Amino acid sequence: MKLVEEKIKAEGKALDSQVLKVDSFMNHQVDPKFMKQIGDAFAKAFHGKRITKILTLESSGIAPAVMTGLVLGVPVLFGRKKTSLTLQNGLLSAEVYSFTKQESSTISVSAEYLQQTDVVLIIDDFLANGQAALGLLDICRQAGAEVAGIGAVIEKVFQDGGRKLREQGVMVESLAKITALEEGEVFFEEEVKA
Amino acid sequence: MKLVEEKIKAEGKALDSQVLKVDSFMNHQVDPKFMKQIGDAFAKAFHGKRITKILTLESSGIAPAVMTGLVLGVPVLFGRKKTSLTLQNGLLSAEVYSFTKQESSTISVSAEYLQQTDVVLIIDDFLANGQAALGLLDICRQAGAEVAGIGAVIEKVFQDGGRKLREQGVMVESLAKITALEEGEVFFEEEVKA
Numbered sequence: 526m527k528l529v530e531e532k533i534k535a536e537g538k539a540l541d542s543q544v545l546k547v548d549s550f551m552n553h554q555v556d557p558k559f560m561k562q563i564g565d566a567f568a569k570a571f572h573g574k575r576i577t578k579i580l581t582l583e584s585s586g587i588a589p590a591v592m593t594g595l596v597l598g599v600p601v602l603f604g605r606k607k608t609s610l611t612l613q614n615g616l617l618s619a620e621v622y623s624f625t626k627q628e629s630s631t632i633s634v635s636a637e638y639l640q641q642t643d644v645v646l647i648i649d650d651f652l653a654n655g656q657a658a659l660g661l662l663d664i665c666r667q668a669g670a671e672v673a674g675i676g677a678v679i680e681k682v683f684q685d686g687g688r689k690l691r692e693q694g695v696m697v698e699s700l701a702k703i704t705a706l707e708e709g710e711v712f713f714e715e716e717v718k719a
Numbered sequence: 720m721k722l723v724e725e726k727i728k729a730e731g732k733a734l735d736s737q738v739l740k741v742d743s744f745m746n747h748q749v750d751p752k753f754m755k756q757i758g759d760a761f762a763k764a765f766h767g768k769r770i771t772k773i774l775t776l777e778s779s780g781i782a783p784a785v786m787t788g789l790v791l792g793v794p795v796l797f798g799r800k801k802t803s804l805t806l807q808n809g810l811l812s813a814e815v816y817s818f819t820k821q822e823s824s825t826i827s828v829s830a831e832y833l834q835q836t837d838v839v840l841i842i843d844d845f846l847a848n849g850q851a852a853l854g855l856l857d858i859c860r861q862a863g864a865e866v867a868g869i870g871a872v873i874e875k876v877f878q879d880g881g882r883k884l885r886e887q888g889v890m891v892e893s894l895a896k897i898t899a900l901e902e903g904e905v906f907f908e909e910e911v912k913a
Contacts, residue, residue, distance in 0.1 A: 553806060554832045555781075556796040557788035583778035584797065587749075588785045594751035601749045603778065607820065612747060626801065638748045 526566050529678060529701035530713050532559060539676045539706040540584045543590075544625065549677065551650055563700060564592025566612060567648060567676040569596075570698040574673040576646045578602060580640065580665065582657050589678055590648040597646075597682075601638060604632040604661060619660035624653070632657075634664050641669035652677035652699060655686020662695065674698060681700060720760050723872060723895035724907050726753060733900040738819065743843055745872065747800060749782045757894060758786025761842060761870040764892040765791075767869040770840045772796060772833070774859065776815075776826060776851050783872055784842040791840075796833060798826040798855060813854035813863045817849070826851075828858050835863035846871035846893060849880020856889065875900075876908060 538546040549557040567589070579601045581590035587603050594601040605612060606631075613638040622629045641647070647661045658675050665672045672695060678689050680699030683706075690697050702714035725806075732740040744750040744892045761783070773795040775784035781797050786793040801808060801824075809830040833839070852869050859866045866889060874881050874893030883901045884891050896908035 548806065548829065549832070553796065553799065553829055555788070557785050557795060558792065560785060561789055584781060586801070587778060587781040588795075591749055591751050591754060591782045595755055596754065600744075601751060601782075602747065603749065605747065605778070612742065635742065635747055638743070664818060670842065707833070718759055 527611070528562055528717070532556075533679070533711055535702075539709055539711050540644050541708055542706050545679070545681070545703065545706055545711065547650075547679070551588070552585045557588075560588045560592045561595075561642045563589045564594075564596045566700055567593040567646070567698065568596035569648050570676065571679040573648075574644065574646070575672050576644050578643045579646050579648055580604065580634070580639070580661050581648045582606075582661060584588040585650040585696075586657075588647055588677075589650060593646070593648055593676070600638075602634060604634050604664065606632055617664045619663040621656050622658040623656065626627070630649060632664070632669075636668060636685055639665065639670055643670040644673050645670050645676040646666055646673050649675070650678050650679075652680040652686050652690075653684040655684075655689050658690060659688060662690070663695075674699075678706070679703060688697055720894040721754070722756055722760075722911070726750075727873070727895060727897075727905055731905055733902055733905050735902055737873070737899050739842075739873070739887065739897065739900055739905065740874075741835040741873070744823050745782070746779045751782075754782045754786045755789075757783045757872055758788075758790045758913055760894055761840070761892065762790035764870065765840050765868055767836065768840070770838050770867050772837045772864075773840050773842055774798065774828070774833070774855050775842045776800075776855060779844040780842055780851075781855050783844060787840070787870070789812040794832075796828060798828050800824045800826055811858045813857040815854040817850070819912075826854050826858070828862075830862060833859065833862040833864055838867050839863070840867050841869045842871075843869070844872050846874040846880050846884075847878040848882050849878075852880060852884060854884070856884070857885075873897060
């Protein structure tokens with residue numbers, strides 16, 4: 526999707542060979558009109574899949590997931606990294622390691638909101654090593670729900686998350702595919718192909 | 720706003736005299752169409768305030784804030800409860816105690832995205848003791864930004880957050896006002912007035 530690439534080119538900052546900072550429009554500040562366009566793109570990519578629920582992970586996944594849910598007309602469920610007084614019973618959980626936060630956390634989803642009859646679209650901001658997506662996939666399997674696919678706003682194709690998911694037969698749709706990061710520079714798949 | 724009251728009556732669960740569970744449409748699962756209506760309501764309430772930015776707190780504030788930002792056409796900034804590799808420098812911070820999570824946390828906002836020229840609308844899911852709102856207000860003051868007001872989806876008027884904020888001269892707009900909770904029952908301000 527040209528739009529995401531252009532946004533990254535205009536506002537993204539490659540901090541080193543691994544970390545892309547997109548704080549200005551996705552991970553800290555959010556551009557709602559841009560997120561709505563992302564929702565439109567995911568809705569189009571997964572059109573006809575009879576999706577009944579979107580599953581994401583707090584916090585940066587919420588904005589693109591909610592916009593996709595608005596377009597598709599389905600509820601959005603966000604996995605939580607901590608339990609609270611209102612989220613304690615009947616939990617489906619998975620362990621997820623975050624490389625940017627350098628810590629492992631247990632993500633939890635209430636079994637009440639994820640049913641065997643659900644057809645789930647998993648949405649996340651980044652797909653890199655695939656830890657978050659694999660955790661959410663595991664939770665869907667625990668619930669017995671069908672997974673229609675995974676939508677990532679930005680995929681780092683030089684990390685192996687996308688490959689691992691596609692090898693499992695999961696449909697993965699990424700709106701921008703980054704082949705390499707160098708300090709101050711971002712390379713996209715389409716550019717490499719050209 | 721009748722819509723929020725009706726949603727709480729249909730799906731909310733008063734766990735005890737303090738905690739209202741609205742996991743089915745706001746704090747865990749999100750109803751995007753309902754959130755869009757909330758965005759419309761906040762945009763209407765703060766119409767003409769020349770808002771340039773919306774500030775909220777991860778995670779449950781993100782959905783109503785992003786929808787309000789979509790309607791008003793302004794960026795949304797969400798305060799983070801943890802720093803990460805991409806959020807470390809030039810931070811504005813405040814201490815916030817969460818009664819539902821029973822822990823204190825430091826919320827941080829990058830100074831880069833909050834300017835002296837900004838007119839800020841603070842949006843949050845709940846207004847109870849006002850800890851989160853006061854923390855966000857403090858961060859706006861550190862940035863020298865003007866605060867147009869605070870929009871809460873649900874206010875527990877039997878706790879003193881709303882009073883404290885209004886006493887400071889802050890415009891507070893709550894879409895549903897709860898006067899009391901009893902296990903299994905929720906009482907609203909309008910019902911008491913009637």
